[in-house]
Amino acid sequence: MMDFATNHVLRELKHRARIPVPGNDSWTLVGIPDEYGWLKENEVLVCVDSPDEPDL
Numbered sequence: 001m002m003d004f005a006t007n008h009v010l011r012e013l014k015h016r017a018r019i020p021v022p023g024n025d026s027w028t029l030v031g032i033p034d035e036y037g038w039l040k041e042n043e044v045l046v047c048v049d050s051p052d053e054p055d056l
Helices: 002-016
Strands: none
Touching: none
């Protein structure tokens, strides 16, 4: 039962955290915490995967 509740809360948080951006040239970014402190203040790490390009 606890697993269900945890999954429900995480799914709801993921849904509510989205910021809609109009247009076709936009991406969905998902934020996660930097648990190991690799990034400096105001830094972000972004990995972009284009569906039009084949995987390496």
